[in-house]
Amino acid sequence: MKLGLTPEQDQIADTARQFLASELPLTARADGGREHDALWRKCAELGWFGLGIPEAYGGAGLGPVDEVLLFRELGRALAPVGFLAAVAGQWIAVGARDARRQVTLSIGGLRPGLFVSPYVLDAGPDGAVVVADSAGLALHEWAEQVPVPGVDPSVRLARGRLGGQLVRYDDVLLPARLELLVAAMQVGIAEAVRDMSVAYCGERTQFDRPIGAFQAVKHRCADMAVRAYAAHAQLTFAAHMAGDRAPAAALHAAAAVTLANEAAMRNCADNIQNHGAIGFTREHTASRYTRRAQVLAQCVEPTKAAARLVHAPPERYEAIQSRQGDWFASQVARREPEGRNEMSEPGARVRVIVDEVKCEGHALCLSYAPEVFDMNDEERAVVLREEVGDDLLASVENAVAQCPVQAIRTEGR
Amino acid sequence: VDIDDFRDEARTWLAENKPAEPRPQSGQAMRQWDCEWQLRQYDGGWAGLDWPVEYGGRGLGLLERIVWYEEYVQCGLRIEPNCTVVATAHAGPTLIARGNDEQKHRHLGPILRGEQVWCQGFSEPGSGSDLASLRCRGVVDGDDLVVTGQKVWTSFAHVADYQELLVRTDPGAARHRGISWVICDMRLPGIDVRPIASIDGEQHFNEVFYDEVRIPLSNVVDELDNGWSVAMSNLAIERGPIALEYQLRTIRDVDELICLARERGVASDAGLAARLARARAGAMALRAMAYHAVAMTPPGEFAPAVTLTARPFWTELRQELGRLSLDILGAGGLELNGWTQEWLTAFSATIAGGTKDIQKNVIGERVLGLPR
Numbered sequence: 166m167k168l169g170l171t172p173e174q175d176q177i178a179d180t181a182r183q184f185l186a187s188e189l190p191l192t193a194r195a196d197g198g199r200e201h202d203a204l205w206r207k208c209a210e211l212g213w214f215g216l217g218i219p220e221a222y223g224g225a226g227l228g229p230v231d232e233v234l235l236f237r238e239l240g241r242a243l244a245p246v247g248f249l250a251a252v253a254g255q256w257i258a259v260g261a262r263d264a265r266r267q268v269t270l271s272i273g274g275l276r277p278g279l280f281v282s283p284y285v286l287d288a289g290p291d292g293a294v295v296v297a298d299s300a301g302l303a304l305h306e307w308a309e310q311v312p313v314p315g316v317d318p319s320v321r322l323a324r325g326r327l328g329g330q331l332v333r334y335d336d337v338l339l340p341a342r343l344e345l346l347v348a349a350m351q352v353g354i355a356e357a358v359r360d361m362s363v364a365y366c367g368e369r370t371q372f373d374r375p376i377g378a379f380q381a382v383k384h385r386c387a388d389m390a391v392r393a394y395a396a397h398a399q400l401t402f403a404a405h406m407a408g409d410r411a412p413a414a415a416l417h418a419a420a421a422v423t424l425a426n427e428a429a430m431r432n433c434a435d436n437i438q439n440h441g442a443i444g445f446t447r448e449h450t451a452s453r454y455t456r457r458a459q460v461l462a463q464c465v466e467p468t469k470a471a472a473r474l475v476h477a478p479p480e481r482y483e484a485i486q487s488r489q490g491d492w493f494a495s496q497v498a499r500r501e502p503e504g505r506n507e508m509s510e511p512g513a514r515v516r517v518i519v520d521e522v523k524c525e526g527h528a529l530c531l532s533y534a535p536e537v538f539d540m541n542d543e544e545r546a547v548v549l550r551e552e553v554g555d556d557l558l559a560s561v562e563n564a565v566a567q568c569p570v571q572a573i574r575t576e577g578r
Numbered sequence: 579v580d581i582d583d584f585r586d587e588a589r590t591w592l593a594e595n596k597p598a599e600p601r602p603q604s605g606q607a608m609r610q611w612d613c614e615w616q617l618r619q620y621d622g623g624w625a626g627l628d629w630p631v632e633y634g635g636r637g638l639g640l641l642e643r644i645v646w647y648e649e650y651v652q653c654g655l656r657i658e659p660n661c662t663v664v665a666t667a668h669a670g671p672t673l674i675a676r677g678n679d680e681q682k683h684r685h686l687g688p689i690l691r692g693e694q695v696w697c698q699g700f701s702e703p704g705s706g707s708d709l710a711s712l713r714c715r716g717v718v719d720g721d722d723l724v725v726t727g728q729k730v731w732t733s734f735a736h737v738a739d740y741q742e743l744l745v746r747t748d749p750g751a752a753r754h755r756g757i758s759w760v761i762c763d764m765r766l767p768g769i770d771v772r773p774i775a776s777i778d779g780e781q782h783f784n785e786v787f788y789d790e791v792r793i794p795l796s797n798v799v800d801e802l803d804n805g806w807s808v809a810m811s812n813l814a815i816e817r818g819p820i821a822l823e824y825q826l827r828t829i830r831d832v833d834e835l836i837c838l839a840r841e842r843g844v845a846s847d848a849g850l851a852a853r854l855a856r857a858r859a860g861a862m863a864l865r866a867m868a869y870h871a872v873a874m875t876p877p878g879e880f881a882p883a884v885t886l887t888a889r890p891f892w893t894e895l896r897q898e899l900g901r902l903s904l905d906i907l908g909a910g911g912l913e914l915n916g917w918t919q920e921w922l923t924a925f926s927a928t929i930a931g932g933t934k935d936i937q938k939n940v941i942g943e944r945v946l947g948l949p950r
Contacts, residue, residue: 363946378949383942384935387890390946394887395863402866420859427856468848471855475845479833482585482648522947525940528754528807532800540754543950544710569811570944 170230177216178234184211185242191450205245209273214251217342222259222267228408229342233349233400240353243457246320247287249350249464250279250295253343257295257302260334266304277304280327281463284313287321293331297340299469303333317456341418342407347464348400348418348425354454354461355393355428358436361451362386366439376439385435392428399424416477419470426467429458514552516576517561521545523572530564530573537561546572584642588649591622596653604781609661609695609737616662616692625666625690633674633686640822641872647823648865657827659782661734665689665696669742672759676800676808681761685740697738699729699762699786700809707936709744710753710806714788716745716760718802722792723747723760725768728785735771735784738764743793748803759805761797768792778922779914822871822885825864825892831899831920832861838917839906853902860895864888887941890934893927900924 188204208214217232218224225231232252239248251270254277258267269275276289280296285307288294294307306328315322363386366377376382403417411417433455437444444451517537519530526544530537537557541547553561565573597615602608619625620634627643629635636642647657670689673682688694705712714727725745735741741762748756764771768791774783800808836854839845845854867888900921904911911918928934942948 359946363948367948375949377942380935380939383948384938386946386948387938387941390941391887391891395860395867395891398866398870398888399859399863402862402869417862419855420862423856423859424863467852471852474855474858475836475839475851480829482652523944525810525944526754527810529811532804532807540752544754 170234174231174234177231178238181213181235181238182241185238185244189242189244191243191453205247205251205273205276208244208248209251209271214248214255214273215271217252218255218259218267218271222255222264223271224255224259229345229404230401230408232342233345233404236346236349237353237356237397237400240350240461241357242353243319243453245287246279246350246457246460246464247276247289249343249346250277250287252346253277253279253295253297253302253339254293254304256339256342257304257332257334260301260336260339261332263332266332278307278321278323279464280305280307283324285310285323285325286460286464288323292328294327295343296327297343297465299340300337301333301335302339302343304331305329306331315460317453317460319453319457320460337415338407338410341415344418344422344465344470345400345404345407347461348396348403348422351422351425351429351458351461352393352397352400354458355389355396355425355432358429358432358451358454359386359389359393361454362389362436362439382439385439389432389435392424392432396421396424396428413477413480416473416480419473422465423467423470423474426458426462426465429454430462433458514554514577515558515561516552517548517550518574518576519546519548520572520574523570525570525572527569529567529569533564533567534560538564552577581641581645585645585649588624588646589653591624592649592653592655595622596655601656606737612661613692613695615660616666616690620691626670629670629674629686629690633670633682634690639872644822644826644868644872647826651827651830656830657823659733661695661737662689662692664698664734664738664742665694665740668698669696669740672742672808672811673799675811676759678799680796681799685761694740695734695738696740696742697732697735697764697784699732699735699741699743701731702728703730707933709809710757712744712746712757714743714745715749716747716758716793718747718795719792721795723758723795723798725760725762725788725791725793728787730785731774732771732784732786733782735764735786736773736781740764741786744805744809747805751803754806756803757805757809758802759799759808760793761799762791762793763797766791766793777925778919780923822868825868825888828861828864828892828895828899829858831896832858835899835903835906838903842906842908842910844906850902850905853898853905857895857899857902860891860898864892864895867891886937887945889937890928890941893934896924896927 188207212225213235215224216227216235217229220226251273254270254275255267258270266275275291275293277293277295278285278288280294285294288307288310292307292310294305296303296305308326308328310323310325313322313324366382366386367375369376377386400421403414403421406414406417436451437455440451443449446452524545526540528540528546530546531540534557537549537553538546539549561575565575595618597611599611601611616625623636624646626633626635627638627646628640631637651657666689670686673685685694700709702712702714714725714729716723716725727745741764743760743762745758745760746756747758750756768789770787771784773781774785775781776783835857836845839850839854844850871885903917904921907917943950
C-alpha cells in the first residue's frame, strides 16, 4: 500500500470544494431536502456517484481514497446524506452485474434512501433503500412511508416497512466502504467546525481581548484540532487499506468511523460553546452541523463497529510505503509562506521575515545569525535588522534552513 | 533500502536476538541489561537507524524507524523508558547537530554501543514548564566552569555516566541568552545524586546537587551562553520522533487489555466494550498519525506541527487505558501488578516533556494561529 495523494486526487477535493461553495453555500440552506433535485442532477453529471465505479460501467474507475476525499468535502458542505445511498446503490448494482439499475442510479433516476432501522434517511419517491449488513449491501423495496419530524430538518426522515429485496451483493468490504463515506462526512464536519471556532475565537472580543487568547477557549480549540487530526489520519489510512483490499480493511474502517463520529459530535458541541448564545440559534451553521453530525453518527450502528474492534485479532503489519508529499495537507490550518521573488536583481538587499505564529522559540537563528535575530520576552524570534546585504546573507540562509519550524523566510533575492 | 526487505530483515533478526531474560526493574542490573541490549542491537546493525553513517548510524529515515519499532513491539518487546534512551535519542542527536569533532568522537560511538548512559539535567525545583527561568549557576574559572545549584526529576541520574546539563552562565543577560549546555561527567567530585521514589514505586527519578563542580570548558556544547538554542533543538527531538515509538506501543497495550477483559469475562459488557473499542481505534489512529508524520516529513527533518497535534491524543489515551484496566480488574486492582503500575506511571504522560497544558497552548497558537 502506498500512502499519499496523487495530484489528480488533490484535484478531486479542490474541484468539489469550489463547486459546493458556489452551488451549495452554507448560508442559503433551506430545510426539507426537496430543493436539492437540481443539485442532485448536477452532482450525478459530475460523476460524483460513480468515482469508485469501474470505467466499463461508466464510472471513473477510482477507489476508496478518492471517494473519501469527495465525501469529506460533502460533509463540510452539509450535502445531502442521500448521496451515501446513491453511491452505495451503484456499488451493489455493479457487484450484482445489474447494468440496467446501475445506469438508472448513476444518473440520479433512482434515488434510494439509507436504511437506519427502523427509519429511512432521504428516501426518494421510488421507494428503494440501501440496507447494510455484515455480509454486504442490498437494495430493498420500502413500503408505507410515514414522514417523521427529524432532529435535522435538512434530512428527510421516515418510518415504514422494509419490503422485498431488489438486488444484493455480498462483499464484506462494501459495508466497510460505506462506513468510510460516513466517516469522511463526519471528518469534514469535525474540521469545518474546528475552522469556524478558530476564526470566531480570533475575532470575537470580550474583556478587550480576542476570546481565543483565553486558555480555556484556546485549549478547547486545540482539543478540536487533535480530534479532527486523529480521525482524519485514521480515515485516510483506512481508505488506503480498503483500496488495497487489505485483510484488516474492515477493522480500520470501524476505527475510522468510531473516531470520526466522536470527533464530529464533540467538536460540534465545543463549537456551540465557543460561539456562545449565537451558536444555540436554529439557523446558525453551528447548529446545522451539530444536528447533521447526530444523523451521521446513527448511520453506522456503533455497537457493531465496537464489536469488530474488540473481537478482531491483533493485526499483522504489512508493508506500507509512503509517497512523499502533502498527504492530508489541509488537515492543519497552517499559514504557508509566500513564494520568493525570483525576479529581483542580484546584489540587492534581502528582507528577513519571521513568522511569529510558526516560531516556537528554538532560537537556532540566534546562533547562526546573532546580528540579525534576537528573542523577545515571549521567547519568539524577532528580526533586529529587516534587510541584510551580502555580508550576512550566508548566515541568514543558514538560519532559514536550520529553523526546525520553517518560521523564517527571505524576500528580494 | 526496500522497505519490505527491511521489515523482513528486522522481524527475522528480532526473533533470533531479542533478550531472553526479563528486564530488571532497577539499579545496576537494569543498567547492565539495557546496555547489553543496546550493544547487541548495534552489533546487528539496528542502533542509530537514522544517525548519519559517518557517526556509526545507518543513515535511514523516519519510515524505517517506524517499521523497526512496529516489529520491535510485535515480537513482544516493550518500548519503555530505558536508561540508554537519553543518550541515543537526545544527547547523541544533539551532539551530532551542535557538538564539535572532539565531543562527537568522545561520545557518539560509545552511545551507540551502549557504553555510555546519559541523563538530562534540565528541570529545577523552580523551573518546570518555564525552563528558561533556570538558576543553576556556572561560573567560568580558568579552563573550568564551576557549577553550583540543583536539578530535579532527573531520570536515571543514579546510573548515568554523563548528563546534558543546562546552567546559567550569564545572569546579567536576558533569560534565554545566558544559558549554556554542557556535558557533565557524573563522577566528578561535588555531585550528589539522591533518588526520589515516584508514584508507581519506581526509583528512576533523582534530584542532583552540584557543589562547586569543576567541568572543563571544553565540555560546553556550541558556544558559551548559547545553550538555550542547543536545548531547544534537543526538545524538538524529544517532542518529535521519539514520541512516535511510544505511540506505536499503544496498539499492543490495547491488545493486551482486550485479552485481560476476556480473561476476566467482562469483554461483552457493553460499557467496557465501547471503551475498549474506542481505545483500539485510538491506538490505530496513533499508528496512522505516525505514518502521516512520515508522509509529511522530508528526509532528514520532522514535522513538528503534526507530531505536536498527535501528542495530547496519545497521552490522554494512555491515561484512559489505565482507568480502563482498573475498571476491568475491579477488586483485582488492589494488587500492585503490571496493570496498576502502568495506571500510575501513565500520570507522567501529560507532564513529562512539556505538560499537556503547555502543549495545548502550542497547538492553539502555533498550529491554529490563535492569539497569545
